[in-house]
Amino acid sequence: MDLKNKIAIVTGASMGIGKSIALALANQGAKVVLAARTLEKLKEVKKEVDSIKGTCLIIQTDLSREEQILGLFDRTIKEYGKLDIIINNAAIALAGEFLNCTSSDFDELINVNLKSVYTCCQQALTIMLPQKSGVIINISSNVTAKCYERQAIYAASKCGVVGITKSIANEFHNKGILVALIHPGGVDTRLATQARPDIDRSLLIRPEDIADTVLYMLGLSDTAWVDEITVRRRAAKPF
Template sequence: MLKGKTAVVTGASRGIGRAIALKLAKHGANVVVNYRNSVDAVQEVVKEIEALGVKVLAIQADISSYTDVENMIKKSVEEFGSIDVLVNNAGITKDGLLMRMKEADFDSVIDINLKGAFNCTRHVAAIMLKQRSGRIINISSVSGLTGNAGQVNYSAAKAGIIGMTKSVAKEFGSRGVTCNAVAPGYIQTDMTEDLPAKVKDTIMGTIPLKRLGRPEDVANVVAFLATDEAAYITGQVINVDGGMVM
């Protein structure tokens, strides 16, 4: 469904980003795998994508840096000729109660989770608008919809992603470029792996499907939004949370 297309996935060395990169590759897309530090992990992802018979390019870049992202997008276009899909997935957490939160912890989460999505969208905009086609998919969170104690910075960034998504959808829609957001709930990743058993039990009680999500659950929705089958969907937020928020 994506044969001949090129997708850029940020934060793709592990977790949800890794699952998204592999899913898009399985659909036939060539993939640009962005990472910041996880060299060993990204090499594994590259091998898995190459085994699927598509092209892959790993680019190390700090997406909170406007210049880093500009260079990443230039390299991607030089390698593949165009960019058809952008998945703004990269994110970090620096949790803590507001009264104890350091300014640096607030700033770093906003810089990567929100400004990073702006930087990437800003640099693919001219490419997609010129070709009159493109799919921008932003990974938000249920925390951006409901808020979460101890996550003022993360919730603010993910709520900002939703506002950005709707604004971009309105700006780019007339040129055939869609922009949607996916809001995962509790997904089995490094971020949730270290949660105490008691906390996990409490979380499970809020999820009608009574299980944590898998990275593939998110990747499946992203892959659909990247295809022509989702051509008339834009400005939407799709929850992938087992029914936790409804």
């Protein structure tokens, strides 16, 4: 897919993996909508996009609030008139003993990590189906395969993302919609520092590796697609 002038929303674009994906897409000529809560950080990302002569639009969004998600899509359409790609990347992590988790921890993680993906997919499809084209890439986690201890709620939220993604992939694959999952292992970001302080930072995956995975998917020819890719740390066990 030629990314020039394609319109792409990246959630969680203020730092980490989302920032790398946004920069990679902008570098290929896509017009990127940067969504996250922290305006200062979004402005820093915009500066980097500007420095590579890319185009982006900041839409400050708290994905835990449905009305702000609806505003994100409204504004994108008002500005650009279409949506070609959405990367549902934003998430928060929580690592802690299961018995210490609270129901408000549960509600917060499910709201940000899972419900927002549901709402974003629904909004994106409402735009993409009449276009008869669109790409939805959801960033899951290898926690869905490994289900590490002390990460029950995070694992549940990401397994939910897998469920939504596979179901909509099946429902819309013959309507011009491409849907995929990326399952990263430990990536060198704020989230990994919080959730996996036990891993030596020098052994973590670089955020750019996940951005390259997105570009690889989008660069496939018109007759091919990959449904999901797992990217693991070389130091971690395969499978």
